[in-house]
Structure formats: C-alpha cells, structure tokens
Amino acid sequence: MRFNFASILGVTLGLFGCTTGALNISRTDAQxxxxxxxxxxxxxxxxxxVASNGTVxxxxxxSGRxxxxxxxxxxxxxxxxxxCMQVRARTGESVGIAGVDESGFLLPDWRNYMRSQYEGGYLQQQRAQLSQQMNSDAQMYRKASAWMQNNPGMYSNGVCQTPALSSQPTDACENHTVxxxxxxxxxxVKLRCPAMGYFAGQAAGNYQxxxxxxxxxxCAIDDMTARGEEVNIEFLGHVLTEExxxxxxxxxxxxxxxxxxxAHLLAKGLVAWGEFSSCVDEATSACDARYQTWLNSPATAHENCTASVAILASxxxxxxxxxxxxxxxxxQLATLRSQTSNGIGGGARVISCGK
Incomplete structure (x- = not known):
C-alpha cells in the first residue's frame, strides 16, 4: 500500500507540472x-x-471534473x-495543459471578439469622422467652383483681380448723421404703433x-409684412415681454x-421709448456694418478668389x-468581421505559444 500511494502521489505531482497534461482543453468561445x-x-x-505579464x-x-x-x-x-496565457495555482505553480508547452497558449476566439468590439468600434468612429470630413471637403470644392463660375472676371492670366468699388448702398452709413x-x-414703428394702440384704447372704454x-x-404685424418678415414665435414672445x-x-x-x-400712460411711454432706443442702437450698428462690408468688398472678393483657386488646386x-x-x-473592418465570424462557434480553439 505504501508503494502504491507513493507511486500515485508521484504521478499526481508530475501531471500537475507544466510538462504534462493535468488539464485538457474542453471548450473555448469568445467569453x-x-x-x-x-x-x-x-x-x-x-x-x-494568468497573462504573460503576471496579471490574473x-x-x-x-464543477466536478x-x-x-x-x-x-x-x-x-x-x-x-x-x-500568452497560463493556468496557475494560487500558490504560483503552473498547471500542465495537454498539447501546450510551458510558454502558454492564446485564445483566438476571445481575441477576435474583443478586437471586433473595441478596435472595430474605434475604426467605425474613424470612418464616421473621415466621411464627415470628406463631405465637408467636397462641399467646399463645390462652393469654390460655383464662386469662380459666378465671378468669371475675377481670375485672369493666372492671377486673382481686385474689382473696383461699387456704388454705395443706400442703407450703408458712412457717418453718424446718415x-x-x-x-x-x-x-x-416702435413709437408709432404704441401711440396708435394707446389712442385706440382711449376710445374703447372698459376694453382699453x-x-x-x-x-x-x-400695426407691428403690418410693418413686418411690409418689410417681408414673417410673424413667428419670437414675435409672440416679444409681445409678452413688452406686456x-x-x-x-x-x-x-x-x-x-x-x-x-x-401710471398707465407713463409705463407705456417708458417701454415704447426703451424699445425705440434699443432699435436705434441696433439699426445704427447694422448700418455701420453694412458700410464696412461695402468698403471692404473689393479686398474680400480678392481673398475669396485666392481661397477658391487654392481649394480647386489642392x-x-x-x-x-x-x-x-x-x-x-x-x-480593416472587413478583416475584423471575417476573423470574428470564423473565430466564434465553440470547439477546442487554442494556439500554443510555443508553436
């Protein structure tokens, strides 16, 4: 009995080592x-x-055997x-696996699945960004081409020209008086319409x-219609704010x-005057901006021509x-999809690192 026990113990310890197969690979999949x-x-x-760098x-x-x-x-x-992976005991000893030497093994199903999930996701993100950039570049090319077609005299003998200054627009302000x-x-209208409303209210009695x-x-809607503007939710919000x-x-x-x-008259006058003053400030700034735009239009046209020529060339x-x-x-995405579809499906799929 002593001899048999010692022999079995020796076999057990031998199989537990790396050189023999204490374990047999039964099944692998992506997870x-x-x-x-x-x-x-x-x-x-x-x-x-355990991975080759020592990470568990x-x-x-x-469960059973x-x-x-x-x-x-x-x-x-x-x-x-x-x-490369190895199976180890908590105490650090390697456990031998049939068909795998001490260098360990790879799990291709797991690797392919993970690459598809994360590398594939990164590639998809890159693809989306690149597609967006291509659309932007193609649109830029079309705009440059259209600009050159709409301004045929701007590019002559391989050089962008600077056009003469056109007539000053009537709504462009070169000085404070204008x-x-x-x-x-x-x-x-910011004063006229509130005044019309006030006098109409005086005649309306209880419905003032x-x-x-x-x-x-x-009155305000008629004025907007005359200017070609639409009555929208912003106008309604402005009405409520004034009220x-x-x-x-x-x-x-x-x-x-x-x-x-x-109190009613003064409140109405204060709000109307505030609206009028704000409108004048905004209109003056817009008028000044239109003047500067007109003044700079030759240089702007030359810059647009230069940019368009560069875009069309590059x-x-x-x-x-x-x-x-x-x-x-x-x-790359097709390769990942192919590896994934071929790498999942069960069976003993391992690669010995020593081969």
Whole structure:
C-alpha cells in the first residue's frame, strides 16, 4: 500500500507540472474557456488564468471534473488578448495543459471578439469622422467652383483681380448723421404703433387694454409684412415681454403715487421709448456694418478668389487621399468581421505559444 500511494502521489505531482497534461482543453468561445481535469490528477480548487505579464485575468470555477474561466470583455482587457496565457495555482505553480508547452497558449476566439468590439468600434468612429470630413471637403470644392463660375472676371492670366468699388448702398452709413436718419426711419414703428394702440384704447372704454394690445400689434404685424418678415414665435414672445414690462412699470408708478391713468400712460411711454432706443442702437450698428462690408468688398472678393483657386488646386488630391484612407479602414473592418465570424462557434480553439 505504501508503494502504491507513493507511486500515485508521484504521478499526481508530475501531471500537475507544466510538462504534462493535468488539464485538457474542453471548450473555448469568445467569453470563456473550459478545461476538463485529467481523471488521474487531484488539483486544487483555486486555479487562476494568468497573462504573460503576471496579471490574473480570471479565476476558475470548478464543477466536478471541469474548470471554467470566464473571460473579461471590458475594454481594459483588450491588451491581454494577445498575451500568452497560463493556468496557475494560487500558490504560483503552473498547471500542465495537454498539447501546450510551458510558454502558454492564446485564445483566438476571445481575441477576435474583443478586437471586433473595441478596435472595430474605434475604426467605425474613424470612418464616421473621415466621411464627415470628406463631405465637408467636397462641399467646399463645390462652393469654390460655383464662386469662380459666378465671378468669371475675377481670375485672369493666372492671377486673382481686385474689382473696383461699387456704388454705395443706400442703407450703408458712412457717418453718424446718415446712421441716425436710417435708424430713426426703421425704428419709428416702435413709437408709432404704441401711440396708435394707446389712442385706440382711449376710445374703447372698459376694453382699453384689449384695444391697445390688438391695435398696437396689428400695426407691428403690418410693418413686418411690409418689410417681408414673417410673424413667428419670437414675435409672440416679444409681445409678452413688452406686456410684462408695461405691467411692472405701471405697478411701480402706482406704488409711487401716480393715478391709474397717469401710471398707465407713463409705463407705456417708458417701454415704447426703451424699445425705440434699443432699435436705434441696433439699426445704427447694422448700418455701420453694412458700410464696412461695402468698403471692404473689393479686398474680400480678392481673398475669396485666392481661397477658391487654392481649394480647386489642392482639394482633388486631398479627396483622393481621403478615399484611399476610407478604403483602408473598410478593409480593416472587413478583416475584423471575417476573423470574428470564423473565430466564434465553440470547439477546442487554442494556439500554443510555443508553436
């Protein structure tokens, strides 16, 4: 009995080492690897799957004569999928695997799945960004081509020309006097319409405020229509803001001792004057901007011509390079898809690192 026990113990320890097969690979897939335990071997229940850099990738779960390692599928595990794996005891000893030498093994199903999930996702992101860039570049090329066609005299003898200054627009302000005249003309509706509303309200008796609201905003809408503008949600929001401002100012004036009628008139006048002043400031700035745009238009045209010529000269090559890069990304994605479809499906799929 002593001899038999010593012999069995020797076999057990021998099979536990790297040179023999304490474990047989039973099944692998993209998310796990399962080993069957040699029936002549007694192994510890504390087995771990270790990468070549010493990182514990997974802890084995033993059930009967099998040990299953669930493989991590988060992005942080991607580098380990290309490292050689070994099964070890918690105490550090290597466990021998049939058909695999001490250098360890690779799991291609896991590696291909992870590459498809994360490298494929990164390639898809690159592809989307590149496609967006190509669309932008193609649109830029079309705009440059259209600009050159619409300005045939700008490019002559290989040189962009600078056109003469055109007549000054009537709504462009070269000085403060012109700016004020144009601004007041544009903004008088800010005073005229509230005045019309107020006088209509005076004749409406108990319906004073309703009449004011209707007449004043009907006047404003007519003015917008004459300028070719549309009544939209912004206009309605502006109406509500004015009404709230008037109501607040009227309440404050009443608190200061003004009569109802006087408080109402003063509040309406204050809001109208504020709107008029704001309109004049904005209209003056816009008029000045139009003047500067007109004044700079020859230089701007020359700059547009120079930019368009440069785009038309360089963009075809850039688009060719982008198309080539896009094809390269598509080829990489196709390779990943092929590896993934061929790499999942069960069976004992391992690659010994020593081969």
């Amino acid at each position: 796990s690897v399962t080993f069957s335990v040699n029936p002549y071997v007694r192994i510890t229940r504390q087995l771990v799957l 990738v997974s802890t084995g779960v033993q 099998t040990v299953r390692f669930r493989l991590p599928t988060n992005q942080q595990a991607l580098p380990y999928t290309s490292q 700016a004020t005249r144009i601004a007041v003309d544009q903004c008088q 405020k309703l009449a004011e609201l209707v007449i004043e905003n009907h 709230l401002a008037e109501a607040t100012a009227e309440w404050m004036l009443k608190q200061a001792g003004a009569s109802d009628e006087k 963009m075809p090559q850039k688009l060719d390079q982008e198309r080539s890069l896009l094809q390269s990304i598509d080829n």
